[in-house]
Amino acid sequence: MSDISHLLSQPGNFAGLPSQHSDYKSSRVTVLPVPYDGTTEWHSGTRNGPRAIIEASYYLEWYDIELGKELHSMGIHTLPSIEPVMDSPEAMAERVYSAAKSLLDENKFIVMLGGEHSISYGSIKACTQKFADFSVLQLDAHTDLRDQYLGTKFGHGCVMRRALELCPVTQVGIRSMSLEEQEFINSRHLSPFIVDDNSLNLSHSDIIDSLSKNVYITIDLDVLDPSIMAAVGTPEPGGLGWNDVLSLLRAVAEKRKIVGFDLVELCPDQGPASCSFTAAKLTYKLIGYSFFVGM
Ligand SMILES: [Mn+2]
Incomplete structure (x- = not known):
C-alpha cells in the first residue's frame, strides 16, 4: 500500500498532531496517559481524565498568541495508556516508575496525564535518579502529606509525603489540610504557599527561590478555582485563576529548567466539557513554556 498517512487522522494523538510532528523517535516530548483511580475516595472517575484531555486537545490551536509560534516543533508523541494495577497502589506506583525511567533513559520529556494524584510518585522518583539539583513544584488545593490513608501509603492523599522522602517539594495553592498534615508541616519547618485571604498574591520570587535548578511540576487541577475547574474529585473553593497559574508557570520557566510535568485529577463526569x-x-501551554521560555 502506498503511504497515505498524511490523509489519516491520528486517533489518540495529543493536539491531533500529524505524524511528522508526533513520531516517537524524533519527538522530545512524550505524553503518557495513566487512567488510574484506584485510591480515590469521593468522586472516582479520574480514570477517564487522560482520554478526555486528549480528545479535547484535538480542538487546540497549534499557534500560541503569547509565544507567537506553533508549539510542536520539538515533537509531541502520545503513548498508549499505562495499564492500571487495581489491587495495589504500591505496585501501580512501581509500574509508573518503570515507564518513566525508560522514557528518561531515552532522553524524553515526560508529560503525564492522570488519573489520580498518586501516579506522580513514580515519575518524580524516576526524575530524582536522573537529575541532580532537583525539586518538585506542586500546584494543588491539598497538601497530600498524610503518612497513610485508607490503608495505603501510596494513595493520592499521601503522594507528596512520599515525594518529600525523595526530594524537596514546594507546595502552592494550598487551602485545605488535616491536623496531622499541619503538625507534619510544623515539625519539618515546611512553608507551603497557602491561599487564605482571597488575594491570590502569590509571590513568584519567593516560590522560585525555593526551587532547585531542575524542576518537575505536578499540577493537581483542583488548584484552580471550581468556577473554572469543577471537574475534579475533591473541589475546594477559593482557588487560583487561569492567569494566576499561567503567569506563575511562565515565571518558573524563565528562571528554572522544567524537566517534566504531570496534570492530574481531572474527573470529566463532574463538570462541563470546558x-x-x-x-x-x-x-x-506548559509544554510551550518548558521549551521556548527562559533556560
Ligand atoms: Mn493532590
Missing part, C-alpha cells in the same frame, strides 16, 4: 479543554490547553 474543563477538559482547559486541562488540554494548560498542558499545551
Whole structure:
C-alpha cells in the first residue's frame, strides 16, 4: 500500500498532531496517559481524565498568541495508556516508575496525564535518579502529606509525603489540610504557599527561590478555582485563576529548567466539557513554556 498517512487522522494523538510532528523517535516530548483511580475516595472517575484531555486537545490551536509560534516543533508523541494495577497502589506506583525511567533513559520529556494524584510518585522518583539539583513544584488545593490513608501509603492523599522522602517539594495553592498534615508541616519547618485571604498574591520570587535548578511540576487541577475547574474529585473553593497559574508557570520557566510535568485529577463526569479543554490547553501551554521560555 502506498503511504497515505498524511490523509489519516491520528486517533489518540495529543493536539491531533500529524505524524511528522508526533513520531516517537524524533519527538522530545512524550505524553503518557495513566487512567488510574484506584485510591480515590469521593468522586472516582479520574480514570477517564487522560482520554478526555486528549480528545479535547484535538480542538487546540497549534499557534500560541503569547509565544507567537506553533508549539510542536520539538515533537509531541502520545503513548498508549499505562495499564492500571487495581489491587495495589504500591505496585501501580512501581509500574509508573518503570515507564518513566525508560522514557528518561531515552532522553524524553515526560508529560503525564492522570488519573489520580498518586501516579506522580513514580515519575518524580524516576526524575530524582536522573537529575541532580532537583525539586518538585506542586500546584494543588491539598497538601497530600498524610503518612497513610485508607490503608495505603501510596494513595493520592499521601503522594507528596512520599515525594518529600525523595526530594524537596514546594507546595502552592494550598487551602485545605488535616491536623496531622499541619503538625507534619510544623515539625519539618515546611512553608507551603497557602491561599487564605482571597488575594491570590502569590509571590513568584519567593516560590522560585525555593526551587532547585531542575524542576518537575505536578499540577493537581483542583488548584484552580471550581468556577473554572469543577471537574475534579475533591473541589475546594477559593482557588487560583487561569492567569494566576499561567503567569506563575511562565515565571518558573524563565528562571528554572522544567524537566517534566504531570496534570492530574481531572474527573470529566463532574463538570462541563470546558474543563477538559482547559486541562488540554494548560498542558499545551506548559509544554510551550518548558521549551521556548527562559533556560
Ligand atoms: Mn493532590
